[in-house]
Amino acid sequence: KAERYEQFAYLGAAYMKALFKTEEPRIGLVNIGSEDEKGPEIIKEANEMLRESPLNYIGYLEGKDLFEGRADVVVTDGFTGNVILKLIEGTSKYMFTEIKKLLFKNLRTKIGALFLKDGLNAFKKTLDPDINGGAPILGVDGLVLKSHGSSNAKTIRYVVLKACDLAESSFLEDIKSTFQEMRIS
Numbered sequence: 001k002a003e004r005y006e007q008f009a010y011l012g013a014a015y016m017k018a019l020f021k022t023e024e025p026r027i028g029l030v031n032i033g034s035e036d037e038k039g040p041e042i043i044k045e046a047n048e049m050l051r052e053s054p055l056n057y058i059g060y061l062e063g064k065d066l067f068e069g070r071a072d073v074v075v076t077d078g079f080t081g082n083v084i085l086k087l088i089e090g091t092s093k094y095m096f097t098e099i100k101k102l103l104f105k106n107l108r109t110k111i112g113a114l115f116l117k118d119g120l121n122a123f124k125k126t127l128d129p130d131i132n133g134g135a136p137i138l139g140v141d142g143l144v145l146k147s148h149g150s151s152n153a154k155t156i157r158y159v160v161l162k163a164c165d166l167a168e169s170s171f172l173e174d175i176k177s178t179f180q181e182m183r184i185s
Contacts, residue, residue: 001042002042002043002045002046002049003049004077005029005042005043005046005049005050005075005076005077006046006049006050006053007139008075008076009027009029009050009053009055009057009073009075010053010055010179010182011138011139011179012025012027012072012073012074012075012138013025013027013055013056013073013178013182014138014175014178014179014182015073015136015138015175016072016073017174017178018171018174018175018178019171019174020072022072024056025055025056025072025073026056026058026070026071026072026073027050027055027056027057027058027071027072027073027075028057028058028059028060028061028065028070028071028073028074028075029043029046029047029050029057029059029060029061029075029076030060030061030062030063030066030074030075030076030080030081030084031043031047031060031061031062032062033060033062034059034060034061034062035060038060039060046075047059047060050075054182055182058070058071061074063084066084089129092127096124099120103116129148129155130151130152130154130155130158131154131155131158132158133147133148133151133155133158133159134146134147134155134158134159134162134163135147136166136171138175142172143163143166143167143171143172145159145162145163145166147159
């Protein structure tokens with residue numbers, strides 16, 4: 001139902017407000033194009049609902065828009081979201097493998113790699129699912145984090161640490177109160 005997309009948008013906005021203190025989170029809806037007539041009926045209906053909502057809705061997002069910083073919250077169904085996530089994981093793994101090959105190709109590139117090492121390692125860390133894994137499942141009356149099916153011990157450790165941090169914070173109360181405020185206004 002199109003209402004689910006609107007609910008996802010409200011939950012995502014509440015999450016951004018509660019955890020990242022983003023005052024007016026920008027909401028985008030994943031679609032196959034930016035034109036109003038494109039996409040399946042359910043997406044068109046969700047688009048209209050989000051336009052009429054008090055949320056800071058910016059419109060449709062195509063796959064190419066996801067990393068441009070236009071939206072704080074990307075709304076989609078679970079299937080499409082999972083495909084996007086797996087594509088990002090695969091692309092980043094491929095890129096780092098290819099960069100590594102290029103950097104260790106010959107003596108000159110190996111010397112150059114020494115100057116890039118710290119920056120590349122820092123960047124790689126931001127994409128590391130072992131460290132950044134574990135996403136809260138919103139809409140549940142409690143704290144639930146979901147990690148990747150292929151999570152290893154390192155990932156589980158970081159997910160447990162994240163859960164502890166969230167449990168000790170006012171995260172759940174902030175999400176609930178923010179969500180209630182948004183639904184009422």
